[in-house]
Amino acid sequence: MITNQTTNLKELLAKDEKFLSNALYRVFHIVAERGEGPYLYSTDGTKYLDLTCGIGVTQLGHCHPEVVKAAQEQLTKLVHISCVTHHTENIKLAERLSKILPGDLDNIFFCNSGAEAVDGAIKLSRYINPGRPNIVSFRGSFHGRTLGSTSLSSSKALHRKNYDPLLTGINFVDFPNCWHCPVFKDPSSCKLECLDLLTRMFKLNLPPESISAIIIEPIVGEGGYVPAPGHNLNSRFNYLKELRKICDEYNIVLIADEVQSGIGRTGKWFGIENYGVIPDVITIAKGIANGLPMGAFAARKKHMSLMPPGTHGSTFGGNPVICAAANKTLEVIERENLLDYVAKTGTELMKHLDTELKSRAKIRGFGFMIGLELESKETAEKVINECFKEKILILPAGTEQNAIRLIPPLNIDKKLLFDATDKIIGIIKKSQ
16 A cells, blocks of 8 residues: 555556546546545555446445455356347346346347446447437437447537547537426426427428437436436336337337446436336446446347347457346345335435525435535536535536535445535635
């Protein structure tokens, strides 16, 4: 362990700058050496409470012993085989996922990341709807960093700068944000007039029969942790149910991007389950293997079967070691009844936040996917910096970067979580 933090931090960061691409942004300029449960330890042994989970990835905290053991044991059996043969772990994982996926989705393709999952979902939608080149995405959404997923994203212009031409046929419509209504309605009198933005586009410039898919995050992630209408703010109207009806009417594939909201993050296996809607395709990544790189997209067998063997692939997707970790992650979440814990504790936590910060922040989310929109980007930055001084790591979010997000491990101790939240509340109050 490095004991002289000042000297060695400078040396390490200088090497980081020299050898690692500048394109990779880091929020905090410390060097992490190890993690355990909800804590990260820097190279001088300083302990930080990590309420970022590596951007919603380490669902069971850092280095969960059962997940680590499962990966270690698999390392001694089979590390890699690609598509040369079948293997046991991805079969086991696919079967396990088929039992928790929404509705009748039961067929899975494994890849390495959320962006790859989104690209695969795009390809699948074009097999389901050949000759229909258009896709609809929502402003403020983030779907990944490949050229395909970047084409669908609009949470920051920086993510798209200098990458044109991106995919053609991508059409954006405003996300139904009840905190900043795109049609200037009050949530208390909302009748989902925001759907008119989509149907009007159909009438004026985008024939629905030309659309292969509509992709949506049930809870916008990078764009500010914004749930679609039908959540706890306004449950009288369910945007995703209405979107499902539109997709059914015009035979459009509905893709739910659950990369950040899936695998128990909202108190259900998948965020869209909070709305009672079954998509045609669902993308999965981040929390599925508790920190090891995995992505997937899932659909009904009848749709997946439209892609003949060889029309999509992945060298490392469904790797045996990663699948072993994912199998154990899902097993622990289920065995420890973490969905119920996250749902109940998250509801309590949001009520507490709302009570304490009602005039200072807009509180929203599900489970342990909680956003706090503050008055400005400067305020959010100040809160994040002050939390860092208190050895608490939190992240920004939002198209204006004026929100912070709480993404704790699903198994975090309740008292620890509430104590940390009270510190954050105090910092917010002092920062405004």
